[in-house]
Amino acid sequence: MAESTKSGTSGVSSSSTASKPVDDDRFTFESVLDDSSHIEADSIADFREEFGRTYHSYRAGSYYFPNDPTEAERMDEQYEIIKVIMDGRLHLAPFTREKYPRKVLDIATGTGLWAIEMGDEYPDAEIVGTDLSPIQPPFVPPNVRFFVEDSDYPPSEFDLIHTRVTIGCWADMKKEIIARAFHHLKPGGWLECQEVPGMPHCDDGTMPPDYDWLKWTLELYNSSRLANRQVDVGEQLKDWMREVGFVDVHEAVFKIPLNGWPKDTRLKHVGMLWQRNLLDGLQGFSLGFFSKHLGKTQEEIEVSLVDVRRSLFNRKIHAYHKLYVVYGRKPEGAATAPEAEVGGDTGEK
Numbered sequence: 001m002a003e004s005t006k007s008g009t010s011g012v013s014s015s016s017t018a019s020k021p022v023d024d025d026r027f028t029f030e031s032v033l034d035d036s037s038h039i040e041a042d043s044i045a046d047f048r049e050e051f052g053r054t055y056h057s058y059r060a061g062s063y064y065f066p067n068d069p070t071e072a073e074r075m076d077e078q079y080e081i082i083k084v085i086m087d088g089r090l091h092l093a094p095f096t097r098e099k100y101p102r103k104v105l106d107i108a109t110g111t112g113l114w115a116i117e118m119g120d121e122y123p124d125a126e127i128v129g130t131d132l133s134p135i136q137p138p139f140v141p142p143n144v145r146f147f148v149e150d151s152d153y154p155p156s157e158f159d160l161i162h163t164r165v166t167i168g169c170w171a172d173m174k175k176e177i178i179a180r181a182f183h184h185l186k187p188g189g190w191l192e193c194q195e196v197p198g199m200p201h202c203d204d205g206t207m208p209p210d211y212d213w214l215k216w217t218l219e220l221y222n223s224s225r226l227a228n229r230q231v232d233v234g235e236q237l238k239d240w241m242r243e244v245g246f247v248d249v250h251e252a253v254f255k256i257p258l259n260g261w262p263k264d265t266r267l268k269h270v271g272m273l274w275q276r277n278l279l280d281g282l283q284g285f286s287l288g289f290f291s292k293h294l295g296k297t298q299e300e301i302e303v304s305l306v307d308v309r310r311s312l313f314n315r316k317i318h319a320y321h322k323l324y325v326v327y328g329r330k331p332e333g334a335a336t337a338p339e340a341e342v343g344g345d346t347g348e349k
Helices: 041-045 069-085 113-121 173-184 212-226 237-244 265-293 298-311
Strands: 004-007 046-050 053-055 103-107 126-130 144-147 158-164 185-195 247-257 319-329
Touching: 053 265, 069 113, 069 247, 069 265, 103 113, 113 126, 113 144, 158 173, 173 185, 173 237, 185 237, 212 265, 212 298, 237 247, 237 319, 247 265, 265 298
Parallel strands: 103 126, 103 158, 126 144, 158 185
Antiparallel strands: 004 046, 046 053, 185 319, 247 319
16 A cells, blocks of 8 residues: 655754664664664654554654544543542552652653643653654643654663553563563662453453453554564563563553443443544554455455454443553662673662
């Protein structure tokens, strides 16, 4: 399919020199932590257009979901849903206004809402958000900065590093993000990952094997493996953090109903919001993976999604997603080793 480009702008920073092509599909998001290359502003503003949607141009092909206004609105709604689930808390790592993180990195910041609200919550902190797409708003708190570039940060730089719903971003999140985060955190700093793996769950046996949303998820998992992108990150996070060297690792798991099936009023409301968000995102979740790695045409994909959408309205099936919030601390006595050597026994439990 022929692709075109569409210009997009926002209040993000980029470098004025270029040393790498923008179509290297081997790129993964870990480059924001350890690569010193830069990109031209024009190359990030001209979005690729495909399937009637737009996609990032910088490192084109490394991220399979769109970045257009439809997707940006969905991501903003997703942010608000998770905020409700977490009772308005931006993080579970033990920071307060009195004991705040002085420097924060938000990896794959998306539309930047989390970074912006962190800037409001901690006005004396420095908040840095990075993403492949310049879709963040132009007017933000003075202590918040967004970058669309590979940023070269020194070791022991941050007090808090954060990810949220980065499904499909990584080839190996443990290696690319968690180990590198350990390297770039100050001793005593925290990594917090808030992730929703794609697989639905059910506790009462009402989800049959032929449930169309489950079948679609299995197809997504298959295509993501072919694309070398993880869409199943969640329950592994706690072990990965400990294996890398983090201590005081905590895990909180929240249920997100796929629609309004729960009797509990609050969960019913959350489920109805999540259902709408999934419906809004389904096309964007499917097009890139299924066309490039399952050989399906756009028409075939659209036809197959009719039953998938319909299945989300079935309240007799009590399915839900899991939100994993996992956070751990880099030990105070941890040496800043080369990233290849990060991990092992820190001597602190």
